[in-house]
Amino acid sequence: MELYDILQSLSLGKISVSKAQKMLSLHSIEKIEDYAKLDTGRKHRKGIPEVIFAENKQPEEIKNIIKKVLIKSDCVLVSRLKKSEYSKIMSFAKKSRLKVKTGKNSTSILIYKKDTRKNGGKVGIVTAGTSDIGIAEEARLMCEAMSCTCICSYDIGIAGMHRMFPVLKKLISEDVSSIIVVAGMEGALASLVSSLVSIPVIGVPTSVGYGYGEKGVAALASMLQSCSLGLSVVNIDNGIGAGAIAANIANMVKTRHQ
Numbered sequence: 001m002e003l004y005d006i007l008q009s010l011s012l013g014k015i016s017v018s019k020a021q022k023m024l025s026l027h028s029i030e031k032i033e034d035y036a037k038l039d040t041g042r043k044h045r046k047g048i049p050e051v052i053f054a055e056n057k058q059p060e061e062i063k064n065i066i067k068k069v070l071i072k073s074d075c076v077l078v079s080r081l082k083k084s085e086y087s088k089i090m091s092f093a094k095k096s097r098l099k100v101k102t103g104k105n106s107t108s109i110l111i112y113k114k115d116t117r118k119n120g121g122k123v124g125i126v127t128a129g130t131s132d133i134g135i136a137e138e139a140r141l142m143c144e145a146m147s148c149t150c151i152c153s154y155d156i157g158i159a160g161m162h163r164m165f166p167v168l169k170k171l172i173s174e175d176v177s178s179i180i181v182v183a184g185m186e187g188a189l190a191s192l193v194s195s196l197v198s199i200p201v202i203g204v205p206t207s208v209g210y211g212y213g214e215k216g217v218a219a220l221a222s223m224l225q226s227c228s229l230g231l232s233v234v235n236i237d238n239g240i241g242a243g244a245i246a247a248n249i250a251n252m253v254k255t256r257h258q
Helices: 003-011 017-028 042-046 059-072 083-095 130-145 158-173 188-196 217-224 239-257
Strands: 029-032 036-039 051-053 075-079 099-102 109-112 122-127 149-153 178-183 201-205 231-233
Touching (some): 003 017, 059 083, 083 099, 122 158, 130 239, 158 188, 188 231, 217 231
């Protein structure tokens, strides 16, 4: 039974409070055989949809989880598919008459039954380089799953710092409520952006880089050591986490201004 139906049955006196409580408890957790327990109540509880971390899952497991999630939710984000499994999940979605949104340079997919309405807040997403785009696109898909509008601009890193200023001007004029900055190498762009705006900034260090401090270690350390207040930092390559934080901020701002 859908969440709305449970509450309506309670309102009409068709079920008791204790029965409704039991049904709501069952509604929030969906068990799939012995390999998955889904938190289907997460989107209702905190506005964040179910995310399938697909990297080490088998295609049939992923398909079964998608089907179960979409019984009780309008969308599900499949993150970090293996390249060899990407086409299989895309084909499955098409055969199931589900809609998909994909990300450039990314194997993450947003799968949904009906188009996610962009009635949430606005989020800005920028990258230092083109190598950071895949992680930024994961963040974008997460924000869109949470009904946000994303304004993106890629490849504006400090190697050509003049590229950044028109972009920040646009984001401010568009009244974004949060900005995600995705950067590898030394990760300096996040500190720079944070120093120039009054908007909350979420820094995402990426595993782009080589030599000393490779695999995102230097970018992470740089962002964590930032002198610029107003900058928060997620883990290396965690575009999904950054998207959830940025969208939560933007949606809260939108709600309070309504």
